[in-house]
Amino acid sequence: MTEATGIVGEFLTLKEGTDADLLAMQCGDFYEFFAEDAEIVADELDLKVSQKSSHGSSYPMAGVPVDDLTPYVSALVERGYRVAIADQHETENGHAREITRVVTPGTHLETGDESAQYLAAVVRETSRDGGDTYGIAATDVTTGQFQVTQLDDADAGEALTELYTFAPAEILPGPELRNDDEFLDRLRERTGAALTLHDSASFEPGRASHTVREQFGGETVDSVGIGDQDVAVQAAGAVLSYVEDTGVGTLAAVTRLQAYGERDHVDLDATTQRNLELTETMQGDSSGSLFDTIDHTVTAAGGRLLQQWLQRPRRNRAELRRRQSCVAALSEAAMARERIRETLSDAYDLERLAARATSGSADARDLRAVEETLALLGQVADAVTETERLAESPLADALDGADREAADALAAELDSALVADPPGTVRQGGLFKRGFDDDLDEIIDEHEAALEWLETLPDREKERTGITHLSVDRNKTDGYYIQVGKSETDAVPEEYQHIKTLKNSKRYTTSELDEKERDVLRLEERRHDMEYERFQTLRGRVAERATLLQDVGRALAELDAFASLAVHAVENDWTRPAVVEGNELSIEAGRHPVVEQTTEFVPNDLYMDDDRQFLIVTGPNMSGKSTYMRQAALITLLAQVGSFVPARSATVGLVDGIFTRVGALDELAQGRSTFMVEMQELSNILHSATDESLVILDEVGRGTATFDGISIAWAATEYIVNSIQSKTLFATHYHELTALGEELPAVENVHVAVDGEPRSAEGDGDVTFLRTVRDGPTDRSYGVHVADLAGVPEPVVGRSQEVLDRLRDDKAIEIRGSERDDGGTTQAVFDLDSGQFRDGTAQSANTSAGSTAEPVATDGDPEHATGEAAAEAPDGDEAAASLDPETETVLSELTELDVNETPPVELMAKVQEWQAELDDE
Numbered sequence: 001m002t003e004a005t006g007i008v009g010e011f012l013t014l015k016e017g018t019d020a021d022l023l024a025m026q027c028g029d030f031y032e033f034f035a036e037d038a039e040i041v042a043d044e045l046d047l048k049v050s051q052k053s054s055h056g057s058s059y060p061m062a063g064v065p066v067d068d069l070t071p072y073v074s075a076l077v078e079r080g081y082r083v084a085i086a087d088q089h090e091t092e093n094g095h096a097r098e099i100t101r102v103v104t105p106g107t108h109l110e111t112g113d114e115s116a117q118y119l120a121a122v123v124r125e126t127s128r129d130g131g132d133t134y135g136i137a138a139t140d141v142t143t144g145q146f147q148v149t150q151l152d153d154a155d156a157g158e159a160l161t162e163l164y165t166f167a168p169a170e171i172l173p174g175p176e177l178r179n180d181d182e183f184l185d186r187l188r189e190r191t192g193a194a195l196t197l198h199d200s201a202s203f204e205p206g207r208a209s210h211t212v213r214e215q216f217g218g219e220t221v222d223s224v225g226i227g228d229q230d231v232a233v234q235a236a237g238a239v240l241s242y243v244e245d246t247g248v249g250t251l252a253a254v255t256r257l258q259a260y261g262e263r264d265h266v267d268l269d270a271t272t273q274r275n276l277e278l279t280e281t282m283q284g285d286s287s288g289s290l291f292d293t294i295d296h297t298v299t300a301a302g303g304r305l306l307q308q309w310l311q312r313p314r315r316n317r318a319e320l321r322r323r324q325s326c327v328a329a330l331s332e333a334a335m336a337r338e339r340i341r342e343t344l345s346d347a348y349d350l351e352r353l354a355a356r357a358t359s360g361s362a363d364a365r366d367l368r369a370v371e372e373t374l375a376l377l378g379q380v381a382d383a384v385t386e387t388e389r390l391a392e393s394p395l396a397d398a399l400d401g402a403d404r405e406a407a408d409a410l411a412a413e414l415d416s417a418l419v420a421d422p423p424g425t426v427r428q429g430g431l432f433k434r435g436f437d438d439d440l441d442e443i444i445d446e447h448e449a450a451l452e453w454l455e456t457l458p459d460r461e462k463e464r465t466g467i468t469h470l471s472v473d474r475n476k477t478d479g480y481y482i483q484v485g486k487s488e489t490d491a492v493p494e495e496y497q498h499i500k501t502l503k504n505s506k507r508y509t510t511s512e513l514d515e516k517e518r519d520v521l522r523l524e525e526r527r528h529d530m531e532y533e534r535f536q537t538l539r540g541r542v543a544e545r546a547t548l549l550q551d552v553g554r555a556l557a558e559l560d561a562f563a564s565l566a567v568h569a570v571e572n573d574w575t576r577p578a579v580v581e582g583n584e585l586s587i588e589a590g591r592h593p594v595v596e597q598t599t600e601f602v603p604n605d606l607y608m609d610d611d612r613q614f615l616i617v618t619g620p621n622m623s624g625k626s627t628y629m630r631q632a633a634l635i636t637l638l639a640q641v642g643s644f645v646p647a648r649s650a651t652v653g654l655v656d657g658i659f660t661r662v663g664a665l666d667e668l669a670q671g672r673s674t675f676m677v678e679m680q681e682l683s684n685i686l687h688s689a690t691d692e693s694l695v696i697l698d699e700v701g702r703g704t705a706t707f708d709g710i711s712i713a714w715a716a717t718e719y720i721v722n723s724i725q726s727k728t729l730f731a732t733h734y735h736e737l738t739a740l741g742e743e744l745p746a747v748e749n750v751h752v753a754v755d756g757e758p759r760s761a762e763g764d765g766d767v768t769f770l771r772t773v774r775d776g777p778t779d780r781s782y783g784v785h786v787a788d789l790a791g792v793p794e795p796v797v798g799r800s801q802e803v804l805d806r807l808r809d810d811k812a813i814e815i816r817g818s819e820r821d822d823g824g825t826t827q828a829v830f831d832l833d834s835g836q837f838r839d840g841t842a843q844s845a846n847t848s849a850g851s852t853a854e855p856v857a858t859d860g861d862p863e864h865a866t867g868e869a870a871a872e873a874p875d876g877d878e879a880a881a882s883l884d885p886e887t888e889t890v891l892s893e894l895t896e897l898d899v900n901e902t903p904p905v906e907l908m909a910k911v912q913e914w915q916a917e918l919d920d921e
Contacts, residue, residue: 008052033061034059039062041072047064085103099247100247102246104119106170120136122134122173122174123174125231133153134151135148136162143351145256145351150232157688203237216255236257252546263656271660276634288594291310293568294643296568297564302561321579327644329393333389336383341563353553368418377555378404378407402552417432417538419431447524457513469488575644579654583727585607585636585653585694586607587604587649604771604773613747614717614746615749615750617629624771630696633658636652637658655727656692675703675704751773752774753771753772890914
């Protein structure tokens, strides 16, 4: 217990009673932080720190005005702090304070982010046979959405993928997961969410079931199909318990329990969402992402819904066709579409306003926003019904889900009650129109009459006393007073009572003024109390209609999202895809939805089915292989969002998941190299993909030695074709794999075409990347040409081409050494048969012994000639004795090098290092 007394002691006592990181305690017109909390807040928010004495000790103190608390708390929560709020209330003995709510990353209502803000719980239960079942529940307290699922016989990766799709701000791990450090580390890495250890009792099956049924009703729990899913119910119960314990006050807005199965949505793990750049680019920017490209929404709720669709594509053909029909209708009715979008641009976020109303945090301006937005429903509905093309579409049904009559009634009630432009505070009056409440009108009349008496007092007194420099004002210290300039104070009447002398004036009061002041204050207090009481009642009626607000908000958001997709389809010549069962993926003149915005795009066709299931994609670097494969994935994804797609035509067979492996960066902080990341991503795909999935592999095995890499890529191809049987596009520079296209019936080769021939030792070459995909394999990657385009120095490019030419001709490769005194060159050669480097004389001996490697000519030095001239060369010992120490060192390293275990890039780097050593000598 603390030894501090008074306000500091009360603060520290309250702080001990909460598990929040920080406490903001109301002290009159300020919320104060003391002790360590004050120092943290001052450092985070750049506040001034003062000192407060208590019990002989001094404590740091920092505070913010009551009306300014929200932005400061928001900033702290965004930094990951949980902030307890202790509010002050009046008692018979003075003031009392108690913690009324705890603001956490997952329960923060005042977020400025328009994206969804989920609080999630994850529970794991291990059966006797060792199988794991995961329960996941997620709610967005700012909108009241609540979703729950159970993953049977699942692994940690599946649970993490499911959580990632919600991008939760805060996660409550269940009791069994709290000591699983590996899972928690992956959870932090994948989601970036704050992890909170909530009361274990809230996860107990019996208590959780009671909590869920109390919130949603037993019939609802059974009807949505989770009545017998104990693990899912545990997660749901914990989320509801946490929201209640934090005092956020939004449980009244959580009225719909949405249960979904693992087959309802397309699996998109964190790696795939990153690789496809759905909501942010690989560099972490939102600009340039798929969402940024197709987002033309005019409301926050519409943008939030569109992003949710992208991150959670559907597998329900009926729902996808409904969405497509809505987009098609809006794309064909341009004038009506723009009329609807213009109307929607005035809409506020009803889902979040509903949450604010139920939590008791909505002010009069919020209720005015509710009224204005509810009124838009009728205008939008009229625009739909009055346009034949729209009226015949599912858009009308989407709007029918919102009760227009009830929305109009509530809008009318709010409009009749509130002034057009209410103040930002609900305790200072001025909220209601005249005629809303007779008793309130009477008090307002009396109050304004008293204020008018005070306002006209200066003119009356000037006329009565003849004093010209006379005014009436009010402050907290003196109350209402009459102020007279010093030059005229001799003329003040006897009834004026002097209360203060200033430099150039004096202040007075009168018995009548004091009485009027008491009347004004009494009437003002009654008016404010009555207005606040009426406002709370009005806000309560809005809160009772939270479901109506959510229905209308969802309908308007859907219409906005549909219109956004229609706008993009029209402006970019997108087409409606046929969504079918089966494995067909047929795309005619397909384009990448993002890349086409910034470049003159070359469209390409793609066809895959059961007989053409695995495409090996070869071709030059920088020719468009990655773009070709990603656009296939994005077209599939967009089709399962319900969007039109960038193609002349498209038939898309529904997939259950999209999995990608596209490059990797070293994650040294996590102790993982590029190759380790690559193999972990490959492992996830091989474990997770099914025969209904789409797999994109952009290089496999490139991060290790050549033979190892080819072996891994070869085996992975066989495994996918023979065991998984998913639709797969595999880009590779291992041309050896193209042989599989001749042997495996479901494997086909395609390549990105090139016009012209690359440079060679004899010529500069002229190559054009056509970016057109054609059937069949390619036999080269044009890497040297790309190096030339990238500005690699000419000596390196030229030498690379020489080495490449000799490799293609199965010729040995000389390793250039330092110049000798006699003008010759020390050499070593790479024997393709043995896979070893040897010096020139050793190579001569091997060649004469039967090696097939072609001898490499020297620069005219008979002492180092190979082939027939080798007979005149000295034996190995004599040759070695004639070499300088630096050359001997290089040759020694060459002899010890195992080419089979050395990656090509590392090998080339080593060659350059040796060349530099010899040149320096």
